[in-house]
Amino acid sequence: xxxxxxxxxxxxxxxxxxxxxxxxxxxxxxxxxxxxxxxxxxxxxxxxxxxxxxxxxxxxxxxxxxxxxxxxxxxxxxxxxxxxxxxxxxxxxxxxxxxxxxxxxxxxxxxxxxxxxxxxxxxxxxxxxxxxxxxxxxxxxxxxxxxxxxxxxxxxxxxxxxxxxxxxxxxxxxxxxxxxxxxxxxxxxxxxxxxxx
Numbered sequence: 001x002x003x004x005x006x007x008x009x010x011x012x013x014x015x016x017x018x019x020x021x022x023x024x025x026x027x028x029x030x031x032x033x034x035x036x037x038x039x040x041x042x043x044x045x046x047x048x049x050x051x052x053x054x055x056x057x058x059x060x061x062x063x064x065x066x067x068x069x070x071x072x073x074x075x076x077x078x079x080x081x082x083x084x085x086x087x088x089x090x091x092x093x094x095x096x097x098x099x100x101x102x103x104x105x106x107x108x109x110x111x112x113x114x115x116x117x118x119x120x121x122x123x124x125x126x127x128x129x130x131x132x133x134x135x136x137x138x139x140x141x142x143x144x145x146x147x148x149x150x151x152x153x154x155x156x157x158x159x160x161x162x163x164x165x166x167x168x169x170x171x172x173x174x175x176x177x178x179x180x181x182x183x184x185x186x187x188x189x190x191x192x193x194x195x196x197x
Contacts, residue, residue, distance in 0.1 A: 003167055005174040013171065017164035024156045031153055033089035034146040041142060045135040052128040059121055077102050081130065091145040093138040099130055 003009065079102035086095045101123050 003170060005171050007175065010168065010171040010175065013164050013167045017161065017168065020156050020160045020164060024153070024161070027149060027153045027156060030089055031146065031149045034091075034142055034149060037088050038139065038142045038146060041135055041139050045132065045139060048128055048132045048135060052125065052132060055121060055125050055128060059125070077104060078126075078130075083134070088138075088142065089145070090149075091141055093141050094134055095138075096131060096134045099127060101126060 078100070080098055080100040081096075082098040084095045084097045085092045103119060103123075
């Protein structure tokens with residue numbers, strides 16, 4: 001749509017520029033908050049990944065025992081998993097509020113001695129696996145919101161504000177030229193009237 005070069009359009013462009021300049025700092029602050037939150041979640045995720053990796057490495061020494069025909073995984077069930085929502089800089093992310101694992105183990109006296117330690121290791125692995133999945137979801141949601149916010153910041157900084165400034169400059173030049181032309185026409189008309197009189 002071509003730019004109207006009128007006083008009313010100048011007022012509209014000035015109001016738009018003020019609105020963009022007022023909204024931009026809010027977007028920039030939101031972007032900074034999201035970046036900070038993303039870094040925190042990444043650090044937490046890396047910590048949980050390291051713990052999970054450590055548990056899995058320790059389990060390697062147990063692998064021979066896990067090969068025995070004991071259904072350890074069947075003896076552990078998730079009893080309760082409450083996932084809530086937390087609002088972080090404009091985005092709702094899942095948060096693990098409560099997590100319980102129930103042990104359904106047959107008579108322990110009939111099981112090998114290592115079963116207790118094996119179940120404890122498996123319980124830890126499941127717990128860290130769930131925490132890791134929640135952190136990955138948080139990370140993905142925050143990254144998506146950060147990407148959208150960054151696009152908006154760039155839109156305002158690189159397109160909307162420069163365009164509004166440029167439009168204001170063009171309209172002011174046009175209105176200035178029209179005013180000069182109007183004064184010149186007025187002087188010419190005055191001279192014609194003086195000559196005719």
